[in-house]
Amino acid sequence: MTTYRELLQRTKSEISEVDARAAAALDGAVWIDIREADEWQEGHLPGAVHVPRGFLESRIEGVVPDKGTPVVLYCAAANRSAFAAKTLEELGYTSAHSLAGGFTDWKRNGGEIVMPRTLSPERRTRYSRHILIPEIGEEGQLKLLDSRVLLIGAGGLGSPASLYLAAAGIGRMGIVDADIVDETNLQRQVAHSLETLGTPKVDSAKRAIEALNPDVDVVTYRERLTSENVERILADGWDLIVDGADNFPTRYLVNDASVWHDIPVVHGSIYRFEGQVTVFSPHNGPCYRCLFPEPPPAELAPSCAEGGVLGVLPGIVGSLQTNEAIKLAAGIGEPLVGRLLLFDALATEFSEVRIERNPDCPVCGDHPTITEYIDYVEFCAR
């Protein structure tokens, strides 16, 4: 029979225990706090990731995919972390270490401590399926709650975007749209309903968002985006724009404003059975004018009102845009920058083309020639 004390002693002799100085010298190490949630909430080491001991085996590969990466584990007094280091060794981690003295000694020696921001119990329940994902967790959810997203258009693309962004807990959402809900919208614009027919789309969308999630602060702009109002709207402070406009003048206006204000744009557009999605990240990748330096002639630029659109298509494309928006807001994954995703609903086929920043771009290029807003004449009927 082995007692706990004997097991602990044996484990400690088999693993690497390092003091704070030696741990700090481990290049590129990931620091993992394996204590329980209530202990973590009373303060933790700066930069540490919280993986409670009970979830260590199941989550570690998500947190530290490369088993050669140095890992520093700590608990309160270096007992639980000794067993944890042993476990990581068994999982093939070649540089797993237990922090001697744990959190208690760290604090006693005057080490820096961070008090975590936490979610209320109600929010922890509402967002539990996000929090369970290691890439998001409580920290990622807090980032979503802190983010401010501006939606251009509350129509086909704006509908799924507004609903899924609301459900995800995006803290502040601005919606720009001058239109009124009519019967022809209901074939695809799922944020609106029979009850809101005849009302402004921004009010109808706000109602749908608030019915879904009261955490979201909705700011409505019942107007069409123009050179006159774009600066006023952007002055309200937005981290990200989701562009679901339905005409070229607005697309170019959104682009120019986003480049000058350095705000990423999640772009989506649809026609009949086909959609396009990309992310324009000013100065890190191409802008809309790099992709399409000039709009097509009017006869090649029919709107959905003229050409029609499969109802579910904006649902798919708007959801893909929302996926990009959530990733950008949470700071995770590979954004669709420099790649234009094409979706063909009839063939059920995705393809992707590479798009590059044009050094001669008139807006984001090295020597810009467009430096103030242009109000293009509305050449395509809505």
Add this chain to the structure above:
Amino acid sequence: MTVVRVPPVLRSEAGGVREVEADGATVREVMEDLARRLPALGTRVYSDGELQPFVNVYVDGEDVRTRDGLDTPVGDTSTVILLPAMAGGR
């Protein structure tokens, strides 16, 4: 034969089909062959020896403007995508 993907707004110029075939070792030759087979489509995207500025042309996922333009080589198994901007969001 190279497959040329036709965008929805240009399908009426291509008899309603999503893909057409054209021959050529460069983008220029493919465009000229396309203009011969389907003059309505060809002139929409290529006229007076130039690509129309509002249509992007991709060979195997690469924008020909970032390659050698009309001289960009096209292989037998290449896919050429013609892509004008779409504005629709509603």
